[in-house]
Amino acid sequence: ILNALPLFGDTVIQNAANSAVGQAVIQIAAAKGIQTINVVRDRPDFTTLIDRLKAMGASHVIKEETLRRPELKELFKSCPRPKLALNGVGGKSATELLRHVQVGGSIVTYGGMAKQPITVPVSALIFKNIKVQGFWVTQWKRNHSQDEGALRSMLDELCSLICQGKLTAPACSEVGLQDFGTALDKAMQPFTSAKQVLVM
Numbered sequence: 001i002l003n004a005l006p007l008f009g010d011t012v013i014q015n016a017a018n019s020a021v022g023q024a025v026i027q028i029a030a031a032k033g034i035q036t037i038n039v040v041r042d043r044p045d046f047t048t049l050i051d052r053l054k055a056m057g058a059s060h061v062i063k064e065e066t067l068r069r070p071e072l073k074e075l076f077k078s079c080p081r082p083k084l085a086l087n088g089v090g091g092k093s094a095t096e097l098l099r100h101v102q103v104g105g106s107i108v109t110y111g112g113m114a115k116q117p118i119t120v121p122v123s124a125l126i127f128k129n130i131k132v133q134g135f136w137v138t139q140w141k142r143n144h145s146q147d148e149g150a151l152r153s154m155l156d157e158l159c160s161l162i163c164q165g166k167l168t169a170p171a172c173s174e175v176g177l178q179d180f181g182t183a184l185d186k187a188m189q190p191f192t193s194a195k196q197v198l199v200m
């Protein structure tokens with residue numbers, strides 16, 4: 001994971017960019033001077049979503065299908081190829097991300113919403129030496145259980161970004177527990193941008 005760590009001026013590409021993780025990645029990267037290419041599924045309110053993610057600090061917001069289009073070459077004239085791809089989806093979406101990672105770069109998977117395995121092109125391994133890794137925060141905490149400083153300093157860094165107004169939680173709607181049915185219905189709608197929080 002350390003080898004994959006992007007630094008100032010590097011680029012990160014991610015799918016599920018409008019998810020809670022995706023929104024946090026956009027904001028943390030922006031605070032560190034890291035460019036982000038944010039991939040989202042096409043949807044009726046795509047332009048509104050672009051504006052919202054850009055206001056959060058996203059450098060580029062593109063649709064899944066744009067990953068296969070020549071216009072992406074244009075984008076790479078102004079921004080370096082990503083050193084890191086963050087995958088929360090799996091399946092075709094992950095393979096498409098992988099195609100754009102720079103030589104020696106990494107794809108780190110933290111989720112699998114599509115419930116589909118990732119196909120890694122042989123050329124990505126032989127000619128680009130792409131590293132395919134996973135991340136599970138529970139394991140990260142176990143690894144650092146003897147080292148309280150690590151968790152603390154990670155949380156301190158995030159809290160400092162929150163205090164500076166650079167990191168905010170994703171939008172949510174608070175719903176009384178008795179109206180859980182309404183909350184469930186809303187949560188099942190496609191392309192929802194707000195989390196439903198049950199208030200007890």
Ligand SMILES: *[C@@H]1O[C@H](CO)[C@@H](O)[C@H](O)[C@H]1NC(C)=O
Nearest residue numbers: 001134135136137139140143
């Ligand atoms: C936890 O530690 C193992 C052994 O050092 C390492 O291979 C793994 O990548 C670590 N996992 C995380 C999430 O830090």
